[in-house]
Amino acid sequence: MSVELDVFVGNTTIMDEEVYQLWLDGYTVNDAVKVRMEGGVMDECEASKDVLLSDTMDQYRTFQMCERLLHSPAKLANQLLFQIPPHRQIMLIERYYAFDDTFVREVLGKKLSKGTKKDLDDISAKTSVTLKSCRRQFDNFKRVFKVVEELKGPLVENIRQHFLLSDKLARDYAAIVFFANNRFETGKRKLQYLSFQDFAFCAGQLISNWTVGAVDNMVEDMDVDLDKEFLQELKELKILITDKDLLDQHKSLVCTALRGKTKVFIEMEGSFKNLSRGLINIAAKLTNTKDVRFSLKKKKKKKKNIYIYIYIYIHK
Incomplete structure (x- = not known):
């Protein structure tokens, strides 16, 4: 009874980046071969379909054996089974994750x-x-x-x-x-x-x-973990709503920080009082994890950029 066996012998492990990406994307061997053929690889290498299938299967086996090492990337550099250059190791890890x-x-x-x-x-x-x-x-x-x-x-x-x-x-x-x-x-x-x-x-x-x-x-x-003491201190921001002088000072500081950094600056500056009131009311209620989880979902889509920018600076 005859048995056909493909054997590959070498030193540096050969890995085709295109085949690796096909493996990561979840393609089967046959689908990967089809993609490679459509890409013109057979014309470049003057190889037959059987050779291309054998090469793809061999590389898939190599990737599968390397996968356990990729679960703990630090082990990849210390193993002796595969001779993989450092720059290729970086590629394997970065693409895998x-x-x-x-x-x-x-x-x-x-x-x-x-x-x-x-x-x-x-x-x-x-x-x-x-x-x-x-x-x-x-x-x-x-x-x-x-x-x-x-x-x-x-x-x-x-x-x-x-x-x-x-x-x-x-x-x-x-x-x-x-x-x-x-x-x-x-x-x-x-x-x-x-x-x-x-x-x-x-x-x-x-x-x-x-x-x-x-x-x-x-x-x-x-x-x-979010700082609970900080969330408690946000309650003190409510004074910015009632004190006009502090509101003006707050507006000046925020506008100075954002001027020239966002396309919605003019709209934000014109609606600052309403935007500030809305965010400060939210900030004053962020006393537990549940409040934080739901804090942003009430915002309207059309003002998303304005809220994001002020949301970042409000802690200052």
């Missing part, structure tokens, strides 16, 4: 549990992201959350050090962890116009200015 904004927008703020994972079929159909890719991204979110939730120190730095991610991607993951921990309401119909990057921007500001770590950098979970 990259995610689709449309997918993360659907799970942002939800508990990273088995219950949410059961909904991935529906999310996959809604976002047109393959189920395999959805599962990889969800598991990455859960893995990062589990590792950093017990660590002391800055959230972004912990993610960057433990998962060897770029600064941008580490900050995006910090936003995901922050929203998952505080269970912010992000799925309401009135908030659907906001993208993940809108929420990530707000998360970065909250982490820098509103968390316990923003006040005391020696505390545990410093970038995850």
